[in-house]
Amino acid sequence: MAINSVEITRIITDYIHSNSAKRITFAEYMDLALYHSEYGYYSSDKVEIGSQGDFFTSSSLGTDYGELLVEQFIGIWQIMGKPNHFDLVEMGAGLGFLAQDILSFLQVKYPDFFQVINYIIIEKSPTLINKQQELLVNFVNKICWQGWDKIKSKSLVGCCFSNELIDAFPVHKVTIKNGELKEVYVTVSESGFREIVDDISTDKLTEYFNLVKVNFPNETYSEGYQTEVNLAALDWLNLVNDKLKMGYILTIDYGYSAIKYYHPQRYQGTLKCYYQHRHHDNPYLNIGCQDITSHVDFTALQNYGNLLGLTNIGYTQQAMFLMALGLGDRLDQLRNNTYNFQELLARRDALHQLIDPTGLGGFGVLIQGKNAPENVILKGFNFS
Numbered sequence: 001m002a003i004n005s006v007e008i009t010r011i012i013t014d015y016i017h018s019n020s021a022k023r024i025t026f027a028e029y030m031d032l033a034l035y036h037s038e039y040g041y042y043s044s045d046k047v048e049i050g051s052q053g054d055f056f057t058s059s060s061l062g063t064d065y066g067e068l069l070v071e072q073f074i075g076i077w078q079i080m081g082k083p084n085h086f087d088l089v090e091m092g093a094g095l096g097f098l099a100q101d102i103l104s105f106l107q108v109k110y111p112d113f114f115q116v117i118n119y120i121i122i123e124k125s126p127t128l129i130n131k132q133q134e135l136l137v138n139f140v141n142k143i144c145w146q147g148w149d150k151i152k153s154k155s156l157v158g159c160c161f162s163n164e165l166i167d168a169f170p171v172h173k174v175t176i177k178n179g180e181l182k183e184v185y186v187t188v189s190e191s192g193f194r195e196i197v198d199d200i201s202t203d204k205l206t207e208y209f210n211l212v213k214v215n216f217p218n219e220t221y222s223e224g225y226q227t228e229v230n231l232a233a234l235d236w237l238n239l240v241n242d243k244l245k246m247g248y249i250l251t252i253d254y255g256y257s258a259i260k261y262y263h264p265q266r267y268q269g270t271l272k273c274y275y276q277h278r279h280h281d282n283p284y285l286n287i288g289c290q291d292i293t294s295h296v297d298f299t300a301l302q303n304y305g306n307l308l309g310l311t312n313i314g315y316t317q318q319a320m321f322l323m324a325l326g327l328g329d330r331l332d333q334l335r336n337n338t339y340n341f342q343e344l345l346a347r348r349d350a351l352h353q354l355i356d357p358t359g360l361g362g363f364g365v366l367i368q369g370k371n372a373p374e375n376v377i378l379k380g381f382n383f384s
């Protein structure tokens with residue numbers, strides 16, 4: 001049964017009515033449904049991440065994922081000449097499990113590196129910041145929670161990373177009508193929210209397809225073809241690039257290259273909603289109680305990054321990345337452990353899930369560099 005948050009439904013309805021055209025872009029709708037400061041999905045107490053929640057992420061599967069990421073971070077620190085101040089910036093930290101796994105492992109295995117780390121969490125949801133602070137109570141002196149506005153331009157030296165952040169950004173929905181690029185808007189009808197199609201709200205949508213070098217629309221796309229454009233991802237990259245003085249940006253998420261993303265056969269786009277561990281494609285159900293996401297266009301991040309002066313250092317799939325960081329060794333070591341049979345099966349299953357090519361293992365992993373050693377093969381991208 002669908003459960004809408006009454007408050008967020010009223011807030012979005014009022015916002016649409018206050019708009020002179022009586023409609024808002026889908027990106028505005030998604031932003032309110034997910035991030036309204038009180039009643040959005042991520043700001044309410046409804047957000048559930050984990051095997052019993054609405055969705056789970058790599059860090060829901062135990063400590064391996066965070067520990068393997070540490071192997072990449074230490075490699076970056078070494079390549080950068082072991083600076084005595086290293087900013088490790090986690091963007092979109094969810095419940096805080098990844099930060100906990102990373103810091104716990106660093107403290108024990110790489111104490112020298114741990115010493116020089118300044119761990120910053122950039123998190124949009126006040127509710128999740130509270131949950132993170134409760135979980136990470138042992139590391140409160142090591143972590144600072146900050147908004148981007150408090151971080152000076154070109155001040156960060158180190159690595160800014162995110163896991164499943166970009167897929168949670170509000171997207172514009174676009175479509176093809178009479179062979180032309182049009183935008184999908186949200187309006188209010190007697191039966192609830194309804195989509196209407198009209199001219200695009202911003203030329204940035206056209207510019208986006210030029211950026212990713214996709215000729216959209218053209219005759220190979222069918223009338224009514226729908227897809228999404230994540231302009232917020234470009235704004236975000238611009239911001240991170242501005243704050244970074246020297247170092248790397250590591251982005252892990254589900255997604256495709258632009259050619260695959262905007263393939264004529266993908267005529268309904270990639271938008272998905274997650275509610276109590278089931279997914280569907282109706283963002284007007286369970287409003288404020290469900291996650292809404294879309295896949296990431298990695299070509300956009302790469303091409304826009306180049307325009308900003310970033311260098312593409314590596315792009316691969318999570319399975320390859322984690323194997324290069326030592327996941328295979330962890331599987332081997334399971335033979336010599338003290339687990340009981342149930343624990344052994346659970347851990348082996350978790351490791352396999354992280355590299356399952358049809359699931360988490362198929363995620364994209366992109367690393368971009370700024371003013372940092374570029375002709376390097378980072379450990380997670382070294383497959384020899």
Ligand SMILES: C[S@@+](CC[C@H](N)C(=O)[O-])C[C@H]1O[C@@H](n2cnc3c(N)ncnc32)[C@H](O)[C@@H]1O
Pocket residue numbers: 042049057058059060091092093094095098122123124125128162163164165168169
């Ligand atoms: C899908 S969850 C992923 C959480 C976590 N990284 C994980 O792997 O479990 C997305 C996270 O990004 C946060 N978020 C979304 N937009 C953000 C933004 N613009 N800046 C910072 N955090 C953001 C959400 O509040 C949430 O914590």
